[in-house]
Amino acid sequence: MPVTVRIPSVLRNLTAGLETVSVSSANVEQMLAALDAAHPGIKARLCDDAGKLRKFVNVFVGEEDIRFLDGPATALKDGDTVDIVPAIAGG
Numbered sequence: 001m002p003v004t005v006r007i008p009s010v011l012r013n014l015t016a017g018l019e020t021v022s023v024s025s026a027n028v029e030q031m032l033a034a035l036d037a038a039h040p041g042i043k044a045r046l047c048d049d050a051g052k053l054r055k056f057v058n059v060f061v062g063e064e065d066i067r068f069l070d071g072p073a074t075a076l077k078d079g080d081t082v083d084i085v086p087a088i089a090g091g
Contacts, residue, residue, distance in 0.1 A: 006081065
């Protein structure tokens with residue numbers, strides 16, 4: 001199932017500058033693997049050594065935060081848009 005993944009600007013150096021990438025995946029975990037297969041190194045920036053999303057990385061399917069759905073097992077359907085949003089702190 002093709003989904004569109006919106007890439008944050010801080011990671012676009014890994015996607016040759018692409019703002020969006022299309023991958024086929026049944027859930028968020030598979031989407032991360034497919035994204036990394038197409039753009040090596042991106043998953044390492046999003047996930048820790050155990051393969052879990054880093055605490056400062058937020059992932060949304062449509063308008064829904066996957067933390068309030070099924071986490072990485074959140075199902076994706078054809079045409080979904082996935083937003084990867086790294087938390088930003090400053091002061």
